[in-house]
Every structure is written in structure tokens, then in C-alpha cells.
Amino acid sequence: DTAVSQTPKYLVTQMGNDKSIKCEQNLGHDTMYWYKQDSKKFLKIMFSYNNKELIINETVPNRFSPKSPDKAHLNLHINSLELGDSAVYFCASSQPGSRAKLFFGSGTQLSVL
Amino acid sequence: DQQVKQNSPSLSVQEGRISILNCDYTNSMFDYFLWYKKYPAEGPTFLISISSIKDKNEDGRFTVFLNKSAKHLSLHIVPSQPGDSAVYFCAASANSGNTGKLIFGQGTTLQVKP
Numbered sequence: 001d002t003a004v005s006q007t008p009k010y011l012v013t014q015m016g017n018d019k020s021i022k023c024e025q026n027l028g029h030d031t032m033y034w035y036k037q038d039s040k041k042f043l044k045i046m047f048s049y050n051n052k053e054l055i056i057n058e059t060v061p062n063r064f065s066p067k068s069p070d071k072a073h074l075n076l077h078i079n080s081l082e083l084g085d086s087a088v089y090f091c092a093s094s095q096p097g098s099r100a101k102l103f104f105g106s107g108t109q110l111s112v113l
Numbered sequence: 114d115q116q117v118k119q120n121s122p123s124l125s126v127q128e129g130r131i132s133i134l135n136c137d138y139t140n141s142m143f144d145y146f147l148w149y150k151k152y153p154a155e156g157p158t159f160l161i162s163i164s165s166i167k168d169k170n171e172d173g174r175f176t177v178f179l180n181k182s183a184k185h186l187s188l189h190i191v192p193s194q195p196g197d198s199a200v201y202f203c204a205a206s207a208n209s210g211n212t213g214k215l216i217f218g219q220g221t222t223l224q225v226k227p
Contacts, residue, residue, distance in 0.1 A: 104156030
């Protein structure tokens with residue numbers, strides 16, 4: 001009964017490919033996020049959705065397209081993968097009243113070769 | 114230009130002693146601060162937070178101190194236990210914590226030796 005689950009855990013792919021990462025939360029939260037942990041270990045927000053509506057879109061290449069079919073799911077599709085996209089991608093969720101208290105998934109390690 | 118910095122990449126302490134993890138920030142708009150703990154192959158988990166209207170918040174063995182004038186916060190763990198060995202991330206937000214847009218430091222790896 002994992003609270004925030006994301007798949008796959010590991011993703012190894014070639015440059016130029018298109019890939020997706022899926023995320024689901026069973027906490028009943030209304031807001032979900034994608035964070036990226038780069039090689040320097042900083043976690044940086046990419047996107048945030050509230051009840052399926054995009055509310056935060058940081059300066060992310062438009063090769064990255066999030067999709068939220070419902071408030072329990074937030075997927076991340078990446079087109080034309082580049083070497084620099086290699087990172088760990090974390091999905092997270094939070095609820096009203098304690099927005100900053102994020103519940104994270106276990107991460108997807110993306111390696112672009 | 115990192116707005117939240119954890120200048121010590123690692124810290125090693127003996128079991129039972131105090132662990133002190135430090136964090137500095139530059140943005141005066143930050144008014145809510147959090148610490149997250151991360152074990153290998155897991156996502157970060159929320160540990161403790163503090164609003165800028167306070168200078169201390171305590172939860173069991175964990176205490177966070179905030180020095181607004183110095184733009185500095187610290188996490189104290191007393192007594193430290195081997196299970197506390199993890200990476201600790203400091204994070205900051207504006208909007209009094211009413212946003213999930215957090216600015217994270219790069220983490221400090223704590224090792225607690227038995």
C-alpha cells in the first residue's frame with residue numbers, strides 16, 4: 001500500500017528516444033509534482049498539478065510534457081531524450097493546509113546513453 | 114545561483130552524541146523551512162519544519178533552529194542513533210508553506226557510528 005508509487009524505478013535508454021514515467025498516489029492529495037535531482041544532488045521542481053490543472057511550470061524544455069488524467073495520477077513524458085536528461089526524477093504529492101509537506105515516491109533513475 | 118546551501122557534504126558522529134546539520138539561505142522572501150531525510154533508493158521523507166515567526170521547533174529527538182538575521186537554520190538530533198544515518202535535505206519556501214514549490218539544498222550525508 002505504497003503512498004506515492006512511480007514506475008519504472010530504473011530507465012536506461014538511447015538518445016533520441018521517447019519515454020514515460022508514471023506516478024500514482026493513494027493519499028487522496030489534490031496536488032502532485034515532478035522534481036528532478038540532478039548530478040549535483042539538488043532537487044528542483046519541474047511541474048505541479050492541482051486537480052488535473054497545471055499550476056507550476058518551471059523553465060523546463062518543452063520536450064517534457066506532464067499529463068494528469070485525474071488527481072491521483074501524474075505522468076511525465078519526455079521526447080527526444082538527451083544525455084543531459086539523465087537524472088533521478090521524483091514524483092510527489094501534498095494536500096491543502098500543508099502544501100510544503102511533500103510525500104515523495106522512491107524515484108526513477110533515468111540514464112540516457 | 115543556489116538560494117539554499119548545505120556547505121557540509123557529510124557528517125560523522127558517534128551514536129548517542131548530538132548531530133548538527135547546517136543550512137544557509139539567501140532569499141529574504143523565504144518564510145517557511147523544512148528538513149527532509151532520505152535513505153538510499155527511497156524518496157525524501159518529511160522530518161520537521163519551522164515557520165519564520167518562530168526560532169525553534171522541537172519534535173522528539175529533532176530540533177530545528179532558525180536565525181533569520183543570519184539566514185541560517187540548523188537541525189539538531191539528540192541523541193543520534195545509527196538509524197538516523199541518511200541524507201538530510203534542507204528546503205525553503207515562500208508563501209508561508211502554502212506551496213509545494215520548495216527550494217532544496219544539496220544535502221548532507223549523516224553517518225552515525227555505533
